[in-house]
Amino acid sequence: MTDLIPELRTPTAPEGTGRVKGGMPVSRVDGRAKVTGSARYAAEEQAPGLRYGVVVSGTIARGRITAIDTDEALTAPGVIEVLTHLNRPKIRSWDLAYKDMTAPGGSPFRPLFSDRIFYSGQPVALVVAETFEAARYAAQLVKVNYEEEKHETDLLATLDQAYKPRPMKAGFTPPSSKGDADKAFEEAPIKIESQFYHGVEHHNPMEMFATTVIRGEDGHLTIYDKTQSSQNNRWYVSRAFGLSKDKVTVRNPFVGGAFGSGLRPQYQLTLAVMAALQLKSSVRVVLTRQQMFSFGHRPETWQKVSLAADKDGKLQAIKHEAIHETSRLEDYVEVVVNWSGQLYACDNIKLGYKLVAHDRHSPIDMRAPGAAHGVHALEVAMDELAYKLKMDPLQFRRLNYASVNPLDDKPYSTKELHQCYDKGAARFGWDKRPLEPRSMVDGEELVGWGMATGIWDSLVMVARVSAVLHADGRLVVSSAASDIGTGTYTVMSMIAAECMGLPLERVTFQLGDSTLPMAPIEGGSSHVTTVGGGVHGACEKLQKTLIKIAKAMPGSPLAKAKPKDIEFIDGAMQLRNRPDVSLRLSEVLAAKGVDRLEEKFFMTPQMAKQRKFTRAVHSAVFCEVRVNEKLGMVRVTRVVSAVAAGRIISGKTAASQVSGAVVWGISQALHEESFTDHRFGRFMNHNYAEYHVAVNADIHDIDVIFAQEDDRIVSKQLGAKGVGEIGIVGVSAAISNAIFHATGKRLRSTPITPDKVLLGDREIPVEEPPQAK
Known part of the structure; x- marks a missing residue:
């Protein structure tokens, strides 16, 4: 393995550091390889006689293939083969063979398995040629006829079809309840009830999904794949194709971003292996940017949060329910509502979670799955209730601080959230914040300050x-x-x-x-x-x-x-x-x-000890926005993220993870959404030009602070926790709350685009802004 990445044999230490110690700002040891281009990714590995495959994508959302005409494609110069469900190599037929290590309950999607169409963009053929250009040209010549069936892709139109998830994937904890939240809510003097909507988001890392299968003379397959686990993909390939694991090696020394999209094997891997076995040669398959929108995504989600408090601001009831879409094949589940049972002290908690089956590909984990949406709804609702109490939002959260897990009274392994509140508020200058909305103006822009709490599991x-x-x-x-x-x-x-x-x-x-x-x-x-x-x-x-x-x-x-x-x-x-x-x-x-x-x-993991504690990372996010009400434009000009994530091993990369997650949180709050034309069940903005993400002009000051924390329950050896997810959790809520502070307008659906700032939420009602004093 060392020979494959010689540029990592002698990583460079920072000048003058001497001994390496935890928390030091060490530069990436793979940095030079990446900036000089010597780091090779999945689509860059070479092999003699390499063939190139291009995927033909289906055009309907539900139905069957009645005919595929490949004659014209096969006569194109350089074309070797066109694989379809009619002539693919033999693969196993039972579901268990296609269950990768993170598969949810249900029947996994199997590319080119049959004539059945489950979602728009589904691969229906693979053209293999001597060059990529020849394969790409010939892919346009493949003609497919369909028998189309009625499809459904509209979540808000099908909420009445929601059902409780069937058999779950490992690691999902169904939400539980405590006390009598319905009664406590009705009897409480101060309460709010709010609905939230979040559109589909797609991962879209810079590196597109690609697989290069290098076939040895003995038939051994060395597979270079964009994946978050080489062993998961080896497991999948060996089982799906009935190959000994000794005949398959999967490598992923460099991955150009994944954010959860590489947790499961994607269909280009299956198709590349099919072609390599069929042709007994090395094959490369790379998806297009448009095809990157044809598999898992963060699911479209509807939520309802109801909070109640007494006149002193102590929470009396928390009710949180969520519904999101999944595929017809699998029950993809997320812990959307569970966080509302962990963050704040309350004796009456009611959580509910359901799915709606649609004609889409199964969703897949995206950075902080469940928490990115679930904590957003909770934290915007907390801000809303704080204002109804005429209480500072940070003071309200401190008042309801949970010293133990509210649902089961387990102590936290460590919890330095108070430290995050203190350090974040001091760095941001929160004490100078006026409570009233629309009370800060700078030229033509209204200025708002908002905050939110973040939480994520600490896993081992x-x-x-x-x-x-x-x-x-x-x-x-x-x-x-x-x-x-x-x-x-x-x-x-x-x-x-x-x-x-x-x-x-x-x-x-x-x-x-x-x-x-x-x-x-x-x-x-x-x-x-x-x-x-x-x-x-x-x-x-x-x-x-x-x-x-x-x-x-x-x-x-x-x-x-x-x-x-x-x-x-x-x-x-x-x-x-x-x-x-x-x-x-x-x-x-x-x-x-x-x-x-x-x-x-x-x-x-030291399970016997860990099960006695709730293990989590926490954060406090403070945000400043500037809003031009005439144009509906929102600028996020300052973010302070204070994180308690155990002992920090690499100060530089940990801060980079959090700041990068904050950028994505800004993108989630203001930009990202995949729109569906429900007539065709098809994503419309499937490219970087129309699927908007935050760019340099959208990002200003981001300040990352780490609390002092050492958690030997989570990590006996290191005292560490993870930071990859926590950086995004709470960011969109802090921005939404800051927009309310700036404008007095409560917007509950994401992304918060200029039209919503001007006209209010499309999907759910919006409050009228209070009169400015």
Whole structure:
């Protein structure tokens, strides 16, 4: 694996850092490879005789294929084959063979399996040619006839068809309730009831989904794929095609963004493997930007939140229900409403969650799935109730602070949310905020300040890690982890370097290969606690082995030393505070007569201890907006995000994760939505020109603060938690609340586009702004 990524053999440490310590602002060890172009992605691997596949996408939302005419395409220059459901290679027929490790309940979609059409944009054929250009041209020549059936893609028109999810995917916790929320709500003196709507969002990372299958002379398939888990995709391919896992290797050393879209194998992988098996050759399939809109997405969601408080502002009832769309095939589920049972102290909580089956591809996790929408609704409702109480929104949240989990009274493993409130408010200047809406004006712009709380689970999974110390002082640590741009290479290298007392440039972390030791799918902000814990564990075992050998060496200066009195610094082991009493690690290996030492560690969560606690990361987001009411334009000019995420291992990449998530939160709040033409059940704005995302002109000051926190319940080895998701949670709510503070207009649907600022929400009623004082 090291030979595949030689540019990572000697990562560069920041100048003048010396010893690596947790929290240091270390530059990415893969940064040079990425900015110079030497990092190779899935669509850039080469092989002799490589063929190119282009997908033909279906044009109806529901029905059957009655005929496919491939004759003209097959006669085009350079075309080798056109695969359809009629001539594809043999694949297994039962659902279980297509269940990847994150599949929800139901029947997974299988490309080119039959004549059945489940959604618009579904792949119906694959044209394979000697060149990409030939395949792309011939794909336009394939003619498909359909028998069209009535379809449904409109959530708000089908809310009455909602049902409770059928068998769930692993990890989904159905929402529970507490007390009598209906009665408490009716009896409370102060209450609000609000509805929320969120349109479909698509991930759209820079790197499009691609698969290059390199077929060896012995039939072995080496697959370079855009994925968040090489081992998940190897599992899927071997089972779907009935291949021994020894005949399939999946690699993903570099991933150009995924944000959840790569959690499950996407259909270009299946089609590329089909073509490679059928033609007995190497094949590459790359999806177009338009086809990137033809699989999973953040689901369209409707919510209703009802909150009630006494006259002093203490919450008396929380009611939260949500309905979102899924496919006809699978019950894709998210924890949309569960957060309302965790954030605030309340004796009466009622949570409800349902799905509506539509003729779409199954949704898929997108950064902070469930929380991005669920916390938005809760936090806008909290702001609304605070105003009804004539109370500062931050003061209202402090008043209802939950010291234990409200639903089950479990203590938090750690919870430094008060610290986030304090630090974030001080940095932002919240104490200078007037309560009344429309009370701050700058020229033609109304200025508003809003805030929201964020929460996300702290997850730990299972992983294996190998650590090999070489005689020349190099440390190579390996696990089949993934780096989707989050900084996995860097963080794992830092953990190993800190533990072994080595300069960062002497450490190499290997990932992105299904043959490496087992690692979980990169998702849920769990890689640092899981794989990082494994790295720390393997290095600790290596330390113990080295100490044992050193103590047994003839004439060893450390013979009588206790292990706790020995530390590892600069490629040596020495007595604490006695650098003159030391041994080089190379000397220790030489004394043992070996050129390498290897230790392996099996990382498992400390479940017996963890189940006694609620484990979560928290944040407080403060936001300033400027609104031009004449044009309906909103500018987010300042964001302060204060995050409590345990011990921060890499200060630079952690801050980068949070600031990047804030950018996406701004995009979620103001820009992103995939519109559907319900006559055809088809997404209309399937390109970067019309699917709007935040750009440089939309982003101004973003300030990230980390609270002091060390969580040894979540991560016994590191004290860390994850930061990937928490950065986006609460951002859209803070923006919405700031817009209310600026304009007095409460907008509850996202994105908040200029037409809504001018005219109000399209989908749900909007309050009239109060008269300005």
